Amino acid sequence: MDDTTERVLTLLGLLQQRQVWTGPELADRLGVTPRTVRRDVERLRNLGYPVHASKGIGGGYQLGPGQDLPPLLLDDDEAIVTAVALLAGAGGAIASGGDAALRALTKLDQVLPARLRHEVRALSVSVESFGGGRDPVDSEVLMTLARACRDEVEIGFDYRSTPRRIEPYRLVASDRRWYLLAYDLDRDDWRSFRVDRMSTVMLRTWRFRPRAAPDAATYVQEGVASRVYRQQARFLVRAPAETVRRQISASAAVVKPRDRDTCELISGADNLDIVLWHVLTLGHEFDVLEPPELAARCTELGERLTSAGT
Template identity: 45%
Template sequence: MTTDTPARLLQLLSLLQTPREWPGGELADRLGVSRRTVRRDIDRLRELGYPVQASKGSDGGYRLVAGKAMPPLVLDDEEAVAIAVGLRAGAGHAVEGVDEASVRALAKLEQVLPTRLRHRVATLQAATTPLTSGDGASIAPETLTVMASAVAGQERLRFAYRAKDGTESRRLTEPYRLVSTGRRWYLVAYDLDRADWRTFRVDRVREPFATGARFALRELPTGSAAEYLRRSLWRSPDTPEYEYDVTFAAPAQSVSARLSPWLGRPEEEADDSCRLRGTTTDPVEWVAVRLAMAGYEFSVHAPEELVDSVRELGGRMGRAAGG
């Protein structure tokens, strides 16, 4: 529970700057206070000039909206315009170092910019042309801010998408993370129509909009969105796929806790052992290292290339791990 009123107000303001409506009960839970205290804090923010809009209902919600003037942040109009233009230019061209956190900052800033300042930002950006390297594609900043807001608010995102071969489609997704490679932006999301995880180049996205439907985050097949993107980009249609079959000398629950999730979940076997079977396009050397990192003795039944790689790795590490 936050008993320091100024600190609690700053925490409340930070939550409200996420572009979504917050139910009063959820805000109370986040802050560790009563709903009555939340209502009083909302009134204090309004007195300070923050335009907080309330909705009626059994669990009324609150949302920070654009007012007639900039809220009393530590920015004046000129500073707000300068920061918005800089973030828009960097985000739109995937400049290295301008990552998802910067896009979220842009989404928060543009959420409260008055119309007159939004017009100035758009005019300044239209009058400038940044120099980009390579074939980094240009992206409308609005596209990124809509996506970042959907990620932060855990709202389903619908958009039109053009594939590499030019095929057009409509996608309904559960956005997980935005990832920048320095030259391009990618969206890692769960594609509801295809019932699988996908990566989307943001410069091929058109007309994105958050549907308002909330969702619970699914478990990503890999440890992070960056790792999932890396594997997606490295994989090509010509990469050979192979099946692996591994037995661990430990219970399935213990192995699962240490094993990389993308390898799959082992099945319980007799005598406190478990068996892991799956399909992958990753290099056998990489799979061998991930199996060894689980920390249990194991034997590989197939394929032969993985057996050889595990034996070599076992020799280097001084551990018995073979076929």
């Protein structure tokens, strides 16, 4: 990068930091004459940056909005934070903004220097999602986990005060929290971990060859909505899957389409009466697929309700 280009980029960075700069202030910061500042401002204008100049008290150079959106100049920390924010949008934290966030994340990746590009790629390829907005977690932990997923490196961490050794596969963003799908080396099986419950997250020196893995988002969602509970239930709901998904939280149930007019709903609870109540309040006809005792419970409760209404 030649001196002029570097100086113009520095000028752009200064204009983005503060609303108004006087010519002498910029000249002092850049170590040049006011005439050189005027030439560099003109170079920015030719590149599409709407730099306005005003005279008098309170006047100076100001970077304003234009018809086209020129590229931003970000330092390293700002670029990484921007990538994390875009990732949250791509994961569903911003309503109807997922596709735009992914496009912006891709563009950011294209213009980042090599020392930062791998950080953004680690995030963009190592994260899946289901549901909407979620609780915040330590972005540095997310970056560490994403890098490990990308580089296929083992991770060690404490989980509820218990040391774990795992092969990380994917980060998954639910409608409330971040999870990591990984192969637990001590338990010899796939597990999902809540990121907010991890502590002392460390990259290990051992690399691994990826195993055949389940679909990350589906596995984590089924765990959150069903497997984590003592009892599970399956229902056939006579309504389109998209209709039912809009009625129930992604963390509360997994909804799978059967055909255009029916879907399967999977959920869990310590008391299945709770699940039954939620399905009942959806307002659609349904059948209990399993467990058989829940179908008998429906008959029992139905008789009670009929008796109460007479």
